Amino acid sequence: WQQESYPENDFYNMSIELERGEDGTPLTVSVDYPAGPVKAQIWRAQVGRVPLFLLDTNILDNSLPEYRDITDQLYVTNREMRLRQEIMLGIGGVRALATLNIKPEVYHMNEGHSALLALERICRLKDENDLSFDEAKELVAATTIFTIHTPVAAGNEEFDVGLVEKYLSDYCLCLGISLDELLAMGRQDPSNEHESFSMGVLAMHLATRRNGVSKLHGAVSRDIWKNVWPEVPEDEVPIGHVVNGIHINSWVSKDMQGLFDRYLGPEWAKEPSNGNLWERVSQIPDDELWRTHERRRERLVAFAREHLKKQLENRGALSPEIASASEALNPEALTIGFARRFAPYKRATLILRDIDRLAGILNNKDCPVQLIYAGKAHPGDTPGKELIQEVIHICRQAGLQHRIVFLEDYDMSVARYLVQGVDVWLNTPRRPREASGTSGMKAAVNGGINMSILDGWWHEAYDSDIGWAIGREEDYDDEDYQDMVESNAIYEMLEREVVPLFYNRGADHLPRGWIALMKASMAAICPKFNTHRMVHEYIKQAYHPCAANWESLTAHNFAKVRELTSWKVHIRQHWSDIRINKVEMDEMSEVRVGEHVTIKAQVYLGNLTPEDVSVEAYQGEVDPQGNLVNALPISMSCLESHEEEDDHTFMAAIPCRSSGLHGYSVRILPKHYDLTSPYEMGLILWAS
Ligand SMILES: *Cc1c(COP(=O)(O)O)cnc(C)c1O
Numbered sequence: 001w002q003q004e005s006y007p008e009n010d011f012y013n014m015s016i017e018l019e020r021g022e023d024g025t026p027l028t029v030s031v032d033y034p035a036g037p038v039k040a041q042i043w044r045a046q047v048g049r050v051p052l053f054l055l056d057t058n059i060l061d062n063s064l065p066e067y068r069d070i071t072d073q074l075y076v077t078n079r080e081m082r083l084r085q086e087i088m089l090g091i092g093g094v095r096a097l098a099t100l101n102i103k104p105e106v107y108h109m110n111e112g113h114s115a116l117l118a119l120e121r122i123c124r125l126k127d128e129n130d131l132s133f134d135e136a137k138e139l140v141a142a143t144t145i146f147t148i149h150t151p152v153a154a155g156n157e158e159f160d161v162g163l164v165e166k167y168l169s170d171y172c173l174c175l176g177i178s179l180d181e182l183l184a185m186g187r188q189d190p191s192n193e194h195e196s197f198s199m200g201v202l203a204m205h206l207a208t209r210r211n212g213v214s215k216l217h218g219a220v221s222r223d224i225w226k227n228v229w230p231e232v233p234e235d236e237v238p239i240g241h242v243v244n245g246i247h248i249n250s251w252v253s254k255d256m257q258g259l260f261d262r263y264l265g266p267e268w269a270k271e272p273s274n275g276n277l278w279e280r281v282s283q284i285p286d287d288e289l290w291r292t293h294e295r296r297r298e299r300l301v302a303f304a305r306e307h308l309k310k311q312l313e314n315r316g317a318l319s320p321e322i323a324s325a326s327e328a329l330n331p332e333a334l335t336i337g338f339a340r341r342f343a344p345y346k347r348a349t350l351i352l353r354d355i356d357r358l359a360g361i362l363n364n365k366d367c368p369v370q371l372i373y374a375g376k377a378h379p380g381d382t383p384g385k386e387l388i389q390e391v392i393h394i395c396r397q398a399g400l401q402h403r404i405v406f407l408e409d410y411d412m413s414v415a416r417y418l419v420q421g422v423d424v425w426l427n428t429p430r431r432p433r434e435a436s437g438t439s440g441m442k443a444a445v446n447g448g449i450n451m452s453i454l455d456g457w458w459h460e461a462y463d464s465d466i467g468w469a470i471g472r473e474e475d476y477d478d479e480d481y482q483d484m485v486e487s488n489a490i491y492e493m494l495e496r497e498v499v500p501l502f503y504n505r506g507a508d509h510l511p512r513g514w515i516a517l518m519k520a521s522m523a524a525i526c527p528k529f530n531t532h533r534m535v536h537e538y539i540k541q542a543y544h545p546c547a548a549n550w551e552s553l554t555a556h557n558f559a560k561v562r563e564l565t566s567w568k569v570h571i572r573q574h575w576s577d578i579r580i581n582k583v584e585m586d587e588m589s590e591v592r593v594g595e596h597v598t599i600k601a602q603v604y605l606g607n608l609t610p611e612d613v614s615v616e617a618y619q620g621e622v623d624p625q626g627n628l629v630n631a632l633p634i635s636m637s638c639l640e641s642h643e644e645e646d647d648h649t650f651m652a653a654i655p656c657r658s659s660g661l662h663g664y665s666v667r668i669l670p671k672h673y674d675l676t677s678p679y680e681m682g683l684i685l686w687a688s
Pocket of ligand 1: 339340341410411412415436437438439440442
């Protein structure tokens with residue numbers, strides 16, 4: 001059974017330093033809690049060129065233990081403590097940066113936990129620049145990025161209204177809003193008083209760029225959160241994606257690094273996103289690549305044996321058993337690795353479902369296969385711990401000892417040995433729960449081949465010539481049936497493809513087919529799934545646009561943000577008056593591909609002008625249920641206006657792009673040059 005220990009941090013022996021004022025005393029920030037102010041000191045860990053600041057409430061100034069312990073543990077299950085933590089992270093975090101005289105213009109919130117930072121920014125901008133709450137909120141949202149990670153609605157952080165009231169009602173006074181107004185910002189349906197307060201929804205409301213962490217996860221997030229934008233068609237819900245990547249230099253083995261230096265040229269480390277450089281992987285001689293990889297597998301086996309020996313000693317095993325650890329695993333056998341958090345959705349035991357069939361594969365005399373596990377469950381995750389227990393029991397079964405091993409105390413060092421030495425990296429999440437996943441990328445850089453469910457990053461990386469897909473993107477209602485189908489798929493692939501390919505050796509003992517697969521996998525995966533490419537995408541899609549928003553909205557004493565805010569008030573006031581009175585189309589029942597259809601709409605705008613709105617024809621294919629699918633908006637232009645009646649005619653010529661049954665609708669959205677997204681106001685009027 002997994003045991004947890006919480007060793008004391010010895011701050012004198014850690015490479016972190018307290019931030020101090022000029023007189024040498026530690027700098028602190030203070031945040032008000034119901035029982036009084038809570039202070040935090042600030043540690044700095046310098047990570048390369050990037051300072052990482054850590055808030056620490058365990059100081060004598062805080063007399064109450066429940067406040068001193070705010071920063072004690074990660075992922076506490078107690079809801080109240082969790083809210084205390086997120087208040088310190090969000091509100092205290094912004095104050096810490098201010099105390100350090102760091103003045104960011106753009107903030108990136110990683111998951112909803114830090115979302116309160118947006119409120120603290122609003123508070124400060126408002127007071128420092130004489131802005132209204134709405135103006136400051138406008139500015140904060142236009143300069144905030146939100147990355148979402150959790151692909152299940154229930155996995156996102158929520159708080160009961162009572163807790164929010166207890167901890168944040170005084171803070172609302174500083175913001176200049178009522179508690180109800182605050183709660184509304186954290187609700188999918190702002191008018192639903194029974195909805196709890198969601199940090200994810202708050203973050204979505206207070207950011208202008210939102211993204212999931214893989215293409216599939218972006219789509220899943222649009223589905224989960226579509227109710228935040230009730231009138232917006234799902235595929236237009238403003239959540240995009242930036243797929244995760246790994247820092248290659250941190251995960252590639254020294255041996256493989258040497259090969260890259262020689263055959264790709266030393267610049268590969270500086271330009272890891274350059275696909276042309278990675279093409280040169282094909283020029284690494286087969287025997288050299290294979291010898292390098294085998295060396296790493298041997299290292300992994302040696303490391304695993306040492307690790308197992310220590311585990312047995314710690315458990316008080318008898319010496320013959322300890323000695324037998326040196327016979328575990330085979331340095332030449334096809335090695336499958338599985339290491340990650342033991343969250344139940346990752347299904348660590350999927351490959352163990354049919355033990356007899358698996359034993360047949362592992363114990364094949366001429367073509368032996370072995371399986372190395374490592375991982376930890378969250379201390380509060382009993383089902384996860386039971387999975388570990390199951391794996392350990394199976395490791396001890398007669399006939400499987402030395403073929404399946406579990407390495408305890410999983411950490412980055414264990415992870416490195418594994419991803420650098422395995423032949424196959426196995427990942428079996430239950431779709432679509434794996435937002436991205438990254439360990440498979442670490443294996444790929446080192447020549448490991450991925451075998452995974454088409455979920456997260458593998459959904460967009462997979463191609464039949466770079467690895468194996470478990471299943472074909474089917475989604476099941478019956479989880480047990482799904483486990484059966486997918487575990488069978490693993491056995492089939494191992495028996496028919498993986499093992500034969502690995503052991504197909506020529507006279508020179510090289511598995512040429514396998515080596516070709518390694519090369520194709522490295523050339524395809526390395527240039528894309530790295531942090532270099534990822535950070536560039538964030539810069540292009542998010543950081544630069546948000547920085548530009550800051551510059552433009554704050555210029556001339558915040559002129560534009562004031563103007564935009566009052567325009568929004570005007571639009572909201574009159575939106576309910578506008579109407580689409582009539583929609584007409586050319587009299588024709590059949591249109592040929594390439595021809596155009598003219599659509600006209602008669603629109604009543606009341607106090608709004610044609611410049612305030614974007615009138616769009618929304619056109620696409622019609623499915624058997626009569627719904628529009630794959631529809632695209634086409635902007636309509638204002639043909640004529642009858643000033644007295646506030647009546648306008650809009651028109652568009654729609655190109656017919658494909659054959660089949662087509663349909664269209666007309667809709668109106670607010671339009672303003674400084675609006676960062678046409679959907680952000682949540683206003684769309686559809687023709688009835
Ligand atoms: C990469 C890594 C992970 C993430 O693994 P996934 O399979 O992507 O969930 C977890 N823990 C450690 C120590 C890692 O190095």
